[in-house]
Amino acid sequence: MNHSYGGRFAGRTALVTGGGSGIGAALTGALAAAGADVRCADIDVAAAERVVGAIDGPGKAVAVALDVTDAEAVRAAVDDIVAESGSIDLIFNNAGIFIGGETQLLTLEQWNRIIDINLRGVVHGVHAAYPHMIAARGGHIVNTASAAGLMASGLLTSYCATKFAVVGLSDALRSEAVGHGIGVTVVCPSAVETPILDSGKVGSFPGRSFLLGAEKSTRAYPPDRLAAEILAAVAANRSRVVVPRRTRIGWYLNRIAPRVIERRLNAYVREQVAASRAND
Numbered sequence: 001m002n003h004s005y006g007g008r009f010a011g012r013t014a015l016v017t018g019g020g021s022g023i024g025a026a027l028t029g030a031l032a033a034a035g036a037d038v039r040c041a042d043i044d045v046a047a048a049e050r051v052v053g054a055i056d057g058p059g060k061a062v063a064v065a066l067d068v069t070d071a072e073a074v075r076a077a078v079d080d081i082v083a084e085s086g087s088i089d090l091i092f093n094n095a096g097i098f099i100g101g102e103t104q105l106l107t108l109e110q111w112n113r114i115i116d117i118n119l120r121g122v123v124h125g126v127h128a129a130y131p132h133m134i135a136a137r138g139g140h141i142v143n144t145a146s147a148a149g150l151m152a153s154g155l156l157t158s159y160c161a162t163k164f165a166v167v168g169l170s171d172a173l174r175s176e177a178v179g180h181g182i183g184v185t186v187v188c189p190s191a192v193e194t195p196i197l198d199s200g201k202v203g204s205f206p207g208r209s210f211l212l213g214a215e216k217s218t219r220a221y222p223p224d225r226l227a228a229e230i231l232a233a234v235a236a237n238r239s240r241v242v243v244p245r246r247t248r249i250g251w252y253l254n255r256i257a258p259r260v261i262e263r264r265l266n267a268y269v270r271e272q273v274a275a276s277r278a279n280d
């Protein structure tokens with residue numbers, strides 16, 4: 001897919017966290033293709049280098065080693081962009097991990113880790129970039145949450161907790177940032193075809209099939225398509241990206257008929273717990 005987005009990204013500076021894989025890698029590629037100057041940041045710098053190595057412009061992409069749980073390192077990565085280019089125009093707080101399984105099996109270390117990466121990582125990005133954007137009277141902050149940040153589900157408690165927080169942070173900030181000429185967009189997809197779908201299992205939780213089965217989907221969303229939709233949403237200054245369409249419908253039903261959805265979800269979670277225990 002090759003979009004110009006009305007020239008909105010040409011020559012703009014962008015930081016993408018978790019850029020070494022999945023959605024972040026697709027965002028890095030889409031931004032560079034639209035002419036942006038991108039820092040592709042990841043805790044796995046070799047992965048970020050592979051992503052950057054596959055990019056052929058017209059924008060530039062540079063790999064950066066960055067752990068989003070390290071507030072000072074996030075600040076330094078943002079300050080570097082401002083020192084070199086004069087401004088940070090876009091930040092994509094996208095790095096994240098997944099943990100799924102029965103809540104009583106989660107360790108406190110797992111709870112703290114997912115909060116540190118998925119929530120504090122976003123806070124660190126906002127805290128570092130927002131003041132520069134205020135000074136420049138413009139910019140756009142994009143936070144990757146999840147459909148699990150709009151609709152809660154058993155077996156995803158720690159993940160939902162962090163993603164609901166990211167949606168709340170983003171919506172709250174959006175109403176304040178507009179006064180400074182700054183946009184905020186929160187990204188809420190259901191299952192996207194990335195390595196995260198096969199990670200983070202606690203016990204015999206069947207991550208990929210649980211997430212797909214919750215929406216009766218057979219295929220996860222393509223990350224390149226999502227990245228193009230995110231950039232289109234930024235160009236149009238939309239508050240949310242909720243995909244695919246069946247997720248938007250589910251989210252709507254969740255608000256108008258919460259009891260019906262709750263009964264369906266309870267039955268699904270019960271069935272999934274029984275199936276995963278049978279595999280133990």
Ligand SMILES: NC(=O)c1ccc[n+]([C@@H]2O[C@H](COP(=O)([O-])OP(=O)(O)OC[C@H]3O[C@@H](n4cnc5c(N)ncnc54)[C@H](O)[C@@H]3O)[C@@H](O)[C@H]2O)c1
Nearest residue numbers: 018020021022023043067068095096146191192194195196
């Ligand atoms: N794939 C999905 O189904 C899906 C759905 C909804 C939301 N999301 C969200 O999208 C975001 C990106 O996930 P993805 O699906 O591309 O997964 P992914 O595993 O493909 O990519 C995540 C990247 O984040 C990096 N990362 C992990 N911890 C980090 C840290 N402390 N500092 C910096 N980088 C770190 C990883 O090295 C990896 O490259 C996450 O926030 C995830 O929760 C994913």
